[in-house]
Amino acid sequence: MTDRKEWNSWKWQFANRITTAEELDRVLHLSPSEKDNISCCLKNFRMAITPYYASLMDPEDPDCPIRRQAVPSILETVRGEFDLDDPLGEVRYNPVPYVVQRYPDRALLLVTLKCSMYCRHCTRRRVVGENEEFIIPQPALDVALDYIRRHTEIRDVLISGGDPFVLPTDRLEHIISSVRAIEHVEIIRIGTRVPVVMPMRIDKELTDMLRKYHPLWVNTHFNHPKELTPEAVRACEALADAGIPLGNQTVLLKGINDSTPVMKELLLKLVKARVRPYYIFQCDLSVGISHFRVPVQTGIDIMHDLIGNISGYAVPKYAVDAPGGGGKVPLNYNYIVSKDDRELTLETYTGRLYKYPVR
Numbered sequence: 001m002t003d004r005k006e007w008n009s010w011k012w013q014f015a016n017r018i019t020t021a022e023e024l025d026r027v028l029h030l031s032p033s034e035k036d037n038i039s040c041c042l043k044n045f046r047m048a049i050t051p052y053y054a055s056l057m058d059p060e061d062p063d064c065p066i067r068r069q070a071v072p073s074i075l076e077t078v079r080g081e082f083d084l085d086d087p088l089g090e091v092r093y094n095p096v097p098y099v100v101q102r103y104p105d106r107a108l109l110l111v112t113l114k115c116s117m118y119c120r121h122c123t124r125r126r127v128v129g130e131n132e133e134f135i136i137p138q139p140a141l142d143v144a145l146d147y148i149r150r151h152t153e154i155r156d157v158l159i160s161g162g163d164p165f166v167l168p169t170d171r172l173e174h175i176i177s178s179v180r181a182i183e184h185v186e187i188i189r190i191g192t193r194v195p196v197v198m199p200m201r202i203d204k205e206l207t208d209m210l211r212k213y214h215p216l217w218v219n220t221h222f223n224h225p226k227e228l229t230p231e232a233v234r235a236c237e238a239l240a241d242a243g244i245p246l247g248n249q250t251v252l253l254k255g256i257n258d259s260t261p262v263m264k265e266l267l268l269k270l271v272k273a274r275v276r277p278y279y280i281f282q283c284d285l286s287v288g289i290s291h292f293r294v295p296v297q298t299g300i301d302i303m304h305d306l307i308g309n310i311s312g313y314a315v316p317k318y319a320v321d322a323p324g325g326g327g328k329v330p331l332n333y334n335y336i337v338s339k340d341d342r343e344l345t346l347e348t349y350t351g352r353l354y355k356y357p358v359r
């Protein structure tokens with residue numbers, strides 16, 4: 001039996017992650033074939049599930065939306081027709097190691113390959129989890145910082161990975177403060193799934209450190225309303241109370257959140273937790289995740305159901321990351337029904353048509 005103090009310690013959560021089929025069997029009662037399948041998947045992609053996140057899984061239901069994000073499926077060994085090894089062309093857009101720049105004014109800085117939980121649908125599954133000891137070494141960090149320093153057009157730096165919040169606070173502070181010292185960097189963003197999968201990490205030590213480096217934004221990754229537990233909500237509130245604006249990036253996942261009621265509940269719960277839904281992403285073309293992919297039209301239909309029916313604050317952008325690395329492309333319902341020399345015909349969220357002059 002774990003005591004409460006251990007349970008609430010992120011270091012304990014991290015050290016006690018479930019990483020093998022045998023350990024998982026103690027939580028989920030797997031059939032022998034499920035156990036074999038998991039062991040088989042683990043030859044290609046790592047598994048790690050925090051005891052906290054595992055406690056949200058339904059042990060009786062293999063289709064539990066929490067479980068499907070965390071537990072390997074044999075379908076991961078299938079290479080889908082459209083799968084790509086480097087779906088976002090990140091290798092090509094690496095001007096220096098650990099930096100990805102695909103847009104004129106912002107760059108991604110990859111600081112670790114480690115996460116507290118390995119999402120089965122991860123875009124970067126090709127590299128993430130490969131080496132858990134890896135934290136960007138000082139010489140490489142110097143090269144990356146130098147690149148950002150020389151590129152004065154970069155005003156927004158996204159610190160990502162892996163998950164930056166799994167780093168020891170002092171290591172993370174070293175990285176953030178070095179980026180903050182670059183004069184033309186206006187905002188720093190951190191991408192993390194820690195509030196969802198290991199919310200106890202959002203402790204006072206972390207928020208006291210982060211609040212020194214404003215303007216700093218955090219983007220997190222909730223995919224299902226069940227993930228907004230009291231602990232997760234508290235983590236979001238602690239970040240918000242430290243003055244950090246919070247965004248959320250959701251991945252549209254088959255059987256998990258590909259319906260209007262589930263998506264709506266998720267988005268409204270996020271807003272209540274002071275998190276602004278930022279993106280819903282179409283699943284990308286990483287190898288072994290084709291079973292999670294939903295047709296683009298489903299995403300457009302869900303967006304159409306949401307727009308106008310719930311607060312604009314709760315409605316994110318729906319986008320696909322163009323294969324090969326072109327950048328994010330918004331996928332929108334077309335509200336302009338027709339257009340002639342004089343006027344546009346516009347459709348409202350309820351489907352009524354209105355005319356509006358072209359000029």
Ligand SMILES: *Cc1c(COP(=O)(O)O)cnc(C)c1O
Pocket residue numbers: 100101102103106107108158328
């Ligand atoms: C997503 C992404 C960004 C940020 O894009 P926003 O639309 O500003 O959130 C920046 N660089 C890379 C490489 C990205 O993938």
Ligand code: SF4
Pocket residue numbers: 114115117118119121122123124125128161162163192193
């Ligand atoms: S937290 Fe992010 S980087 Fe880590 S496994 Fe999940 S999706 Fe991938």
